[in-house]
Amino acid sequence: xxxxxxxxxxxxxxxxxxxxxxxxxxxxxxxxxxxxxxxxxxxxxxxxxxxxxxxxxxxxxxxxxxxxxxxxxxxxxxxxxxxxxxxxxx
Amino acid sequence: xxxxxxxxxxxxxxxxxxxxxxxxxxxxxxxxxxxxxxxxxxxxxxxxxxxxxxxxxxxxxxxxxxxxxxxxxxxxxxxxxxxxxxxxxxxxxxxxxxxxxxxxxxxxxxxxxxxxxxxxxxxxxxxxxxxxxxxxxxxxxxxxxxxxxxxxxxxxxxxxxxxxxxxxxxxxxxxxxxxxxxxxxxxxxxxxxxxxxxxxxxxxxxxxxxxxxxxxxxxxxx
Numbered sequence: 001x002x003x004x005x006x007x008x009x010x011x012x013x014x015x016x017x018x019x020x021x022x023x024x025x026x027x028x029x030x031x032x033x034x035x036x037x038x039x040x041x042x043x044x045x046x047x048x049x050x051x052x053x054x055x056x057x058x059x060x061x062x063x064x065x066x067x068x069x070x071x072x073x074x075x076x077x078x079x080x081x082x083x084x085x086x087x088x089x090x
Numbered sequence: 091x092x093x094x095x096x097x098x099x100x101x102x103x104x105x106x107x108x109x110x111x112x113x114x115x116x117x118x119x120x121x122x123x124x125x126x127x128x129x130x131x132x133x134x135x136x137x138x139x140x141x142x143x144x145x146x147x148x149x150x151x152x153x154x155x156x157x158x159x160x161x162x163x164x165x166x167x168x169x170x171x172x173x174x175x176x177x178x179x180x181x182x183x184x185x186x187x188x189x190x191x192x193x194x195x196x197x198x199x200x201x202x203x204x205x206x207x208x209x210x211x212x213x214x215x216x217x218x219x220x221x222x223x224x225x226x227x228x229x230x231x232x233x234x235x236x237x238x239x240x241x242x243x244x245x246x247x248x249x250x251x252x253x254x255x256x257x258x259x260x261x262x263x264x265x266x267x268x269x270x271x272x273x274x275x276x277x278x279x280x281x282x283x284x285x286x287x288x289x290x291x292x293x294x295x296x297x298x299x300x301x302x303x304x305x306x307x308x309x310x311x312x
Contacts, residue, residue: 002093011248012219013218014219060245060248060278061241062277063248063280073279081102081103081219082101083101083102084099085095085099086098088094088095088096089091089093089094090091090094
């Protein structure tokens, strides 16, 4: 196994660096030893009910439309914690 | 040979999600409304729950599961309410998982319950990623913790359905800025209702019970 590709949403409740360091520890002595964890960070995308548009949030501390500043609660993307693919050397 | 990319597309917490879905289905079939409580350690979850169980017991069939890394002190405290209570000790895990809830329910007749409360391990980080089959997730914040907790732990607040400010009897003594706290909760979770309670003097408990009764009525009519 060369690598594990993972999608990590900014609202998943997981810190990328902590995951990377624990991955290495968890893989020790298994068939994944020496493999890389490739993390694609997924931004938070919300639906703004006022603009009727999808918007990307740049902070997790303020759920407001970056354009019109309306409060937004409809999270479309950003909670992902998903193994997308395995990279295997044959 | 060049490496081959095998598409998997599997959620890391898939197993937990599956168990949580099964639990929710069981709860719905039995007609039991499930409320989970999350907060940092020491925010007053157990006192709040003890008061809640005591007040509800005359009118509803209530029970509680309580999680901690170690000890069954909280279960002993909650048992004073006379409601059925079970302790889940998670060992070194900083949050409950759906399978722990399922195992702890072994032998309980869910048909005989109206409300089940699940007090999660005191932690504002790990529980946010785990569905444990609840219908309502309540995040507690005590006035002694400071108004900016929602901004420091936005993920857990964002996954909750209701915020409860506890220890309101101490608000004045610690110069708690209620308006700032409300504003911070709304910033990270727009539209989330917020209740203010004191488990010590009972203030706000009436509104909390009213809230539960009304969400439960809506749920039973679904």
